[in-house]
Amino acid sequence: MTLLVRPAQARDDDAIWGIIGPTIRAGETYALPRDMSRTDALSYWKSPDHEVFVAERVGEGVSAVLGTYYMRANQQGGGSHVANCGYMTAQEASGQGVARTMCAHSLEHARARGFRAMQFNFVVGSNERAIALWQSFGFAIVGRLAEAFEHPRLGLVDAVVMHRML
């Protein structure tokens, strides 16, 4: 079985919604409205300025989309040399290295596109697994936003800004 990362196609909408829907509904890792509709969620994830990829497990005659990420310029104009990404993994594929594979792909792709750095603007502080994963890829915490996120179970938690040069 191989995990292939490829550009998302229109036919992936159901699979993408199957991943981002539960993540948005849970409301624990992304600052998005928990009741966001499928249409609004897909419009956001597939915004005109987002380049969207899916991670698909292929082999043995079956395939399944297990993750998706977007890439965009984090700022316009004088800030457009810094990339920003958002990654989501299917709940049933958690812990299988899907996010790791997508992050590795995104760093290569960002370099290929000419970005010179990558920044995550809002990593929820209680999402320790994600923070550890980004750190393993060389991202550093360069900012801490006190009580910036209302976690549905934990209440107000910090968010962090993470960054690395490419």
Next chain:
Amino acid sequence: MTLLVRPAQARDDDAIWGIIGPTIRAGETYALPRDMSRTDALSYWKSPDHEVFVAERVGEGVSAVLGTYYMRANQQGGGSHVANCGYMTAQEASGQGVARTMCAHSLEHARARGFRAMQFNFVVGSNERAIALWQSFGFAIVGRLAEAFEHPRLGLVDAVVMHRML
């Protein structure tokens, strides 16, 4: 002469463009495309999720819009209790306290709207006057983004993230 801060009206478009146009063209303080059209610039400044104000000097039978700012929630969902603002002052009114008046107004307005903190995501590091002004209002530098901004004269400079509770 009094500096009045009030919600922007459609009739303020020319005045707003007269302020944000030169600032965008200069490209030294905002991460926006320097060649942004008037239409795109006004669409950005007056985005549906932006609440826009103007600072108008009134008295002696004349009035002039000398500054404008927007307020929005910096994030959606679990991050929607943190406000974000952008402020621009007319070049000819620089140093007259327009930004200070707008910032004071925005802090009051953000409290009235129920925001619990305010964050500036991308203050260009070479914009020392702005940083000092925000610090005088209690904002702290909570993050530093290395070489995040390509300044047209200075080359790559840092940007900082600034934050204060309300």
